Amino acid sequence: MFPSSGDYCQVMTPRHIPGLVDLGLDARLARMVLEALGLEPSAELTDLVAGGLSALEVALTSGHDELFEDFLGFQTARLSALKVSHVDTRDVAHAIGRQVAAQGASPGAVEDLVDRCLARRAGDEDTHGVGPTPLCPLARAYLGRVLAVDREQARELVASALSDGTDLGDILVDVLEAAQREVGRLWELGEISVAQEHYCTAVTQMVMADLYPYLFTGRDRRRHLVAVHAPGSLHEVGLRMVVDLLEHEGWGTTYLGAASSVEDLLANVAEQHADIVAISASMPGQVSAVRSMIGHLRADPRSAHARIIVGGRPFLVAPALGKAVGADGTASDARSTVALCERLVGAHDAAH
Template identity: 30%
Template sequence: MSTGPPRSDNVAVLDDFEYALLSGNTSAAVGVVDSALDDGHAPLSVLCEVITPAQRAIGQRWQDGQWSVAQEHIATGISLAATEAVARRVREVPATKGRVVVGCAEREWHALAAMVVGTSLRTRGWQVTFLGAATPAERLYSYLQQMAPDAVAVSTSVAGGLPSTRRAIEAATTAGIPVLAGGAAFGPDALRARALGATAWAPTLPEGLDLVEELPATVEPVEPLPVAVVSEQRGLDADHHRLVELVARHWKPAGLAPADDIVADTDLTLVARDCIEQPLRCLQGALLTGDGRLVSEVADWTAAVLRARSVPPSAVVDLRGELVAALGEYPLARRLVEDRWPGTAPA
């Protein structure tokens, strides 16, 4: 779920928090949050107006080539510590409502957004069980059988997590439990969440907090997805490593380290790998949701990260060609690339 209103007087707090992130100083970042809470800033406003926008800026710095992956991970760890500082305070709020299980589906490792959601629900009096990142659907189903919560909230930040989100939704609704879905992977509207069978979709965190109150007590299991679509998605998933290696053998953007370079872990090398991995994962999400915009979005993302690292625009078109060639056994996915990935170099 993204964050929207409320706005308050957190501008100075955000500046101080971002400075702590830039410095890699966990103690300072937690101190900024603790001081803001001591000064009367609402926990929800600190989550929505300080921690979340700062985290969004972290991702943008990596995309723009200003930060390495290591810097991004360090800053994210600091944001997790700051969110835990807020969580410690809101645990003092009396639990007056039912229980919500909050987590990320399998292969979704971005736990911060889900932690923010769980902490925010606690401010509203909900009992919250936070499962963290990458929870397999089978384990989720077991938890739900044991705890019988009122709702499940699933956070999905990257499109590659959409297939496992579908499995989480299947697990929850099979147990009769409604699912609130949110996160950047769902895009600007409810189409993807609806296609995957979520009971409700939250475009922003404050809206999500309201929607939880409106969820039905029980739901029916989700309808099965089309057999051809599911079959091809599962094939892509099982064949993912081979497809990545196949594309990597032929797609060589300028500046990439040689394959025999034992220290070929430069930023560009890692980014190039991501630029193969992410489209192939996105295709699985696009198949299950029927939303071809996912392919256009990942093409734009690929162009942006390569441009920030001075890779010629033609590399994006070349990657399209290699993806089309590699997907010969997957006609639905191949057609999505042909139809949705630009065939000319971005301006």
């Protein structure tokens, strides 16, 4: 019998399976899984299986099955996109489980978790249970231009919408954020290449730079947010959109990226008298780093006052994980993140 997710998170203090580091960082283990399945250990398949090892490990140690269940949806889509049809996705999941067990996890616990996740996904072939991203007409037009490798026309569409009175926040959320979400889905399904995905992201970053002069509203910036990625996170656009939208809403912000040390983070929070710290993680294997960063922020007198929010894929699929790592809240997109920041600051003001 497994304890509930909340209880399991409270009593399972090791950040990883005892004696192990993040299994997803060890490509050798991923190649061993592929070889056992009779699959060529290409770079893409090695990365895929490494992600599965990491997701399963974190799901075991946190009690959040959703992390591995989410990976299974991703695995199904990517194996199909890579035209790996001669191996059953269930066999891949169990092979990942056997490798995790071989590294010190309880074989029974691993098998039970894998079976639970497979049972919940039975008959669900849709990617992560989500269909095409709903796009407004402007977002659809923008994405069409980007996919046609016409960056100047894509930029002109956004500039014209801004000139015509479209709210900058709506452009960030309903156009750029929505288009990026659809780009990720298309890549996952193999409908666009990784090179196309990178191009789309680069164009969106260029458009965000175009919008930068329009962010500042002249409002008194009494509130400040410091934003940082967990080490190893490669997806920066989402957090940058949060930062830009907060700037547009009258906040001061400091974006530190993924390369900052913990000491740099603490120093920036103290220097800026930050009200909120936002931490983003893109993969389950980064959850332990998020927990560690929050621990340092809570323990240091210079930063203990700040409220902490977390976001990114792991916290989207397992919302209760945010509380488990010590955060004050989680949000699913840029607009809801702004609302969360306002709510947390308002609650703090009311209490003082």
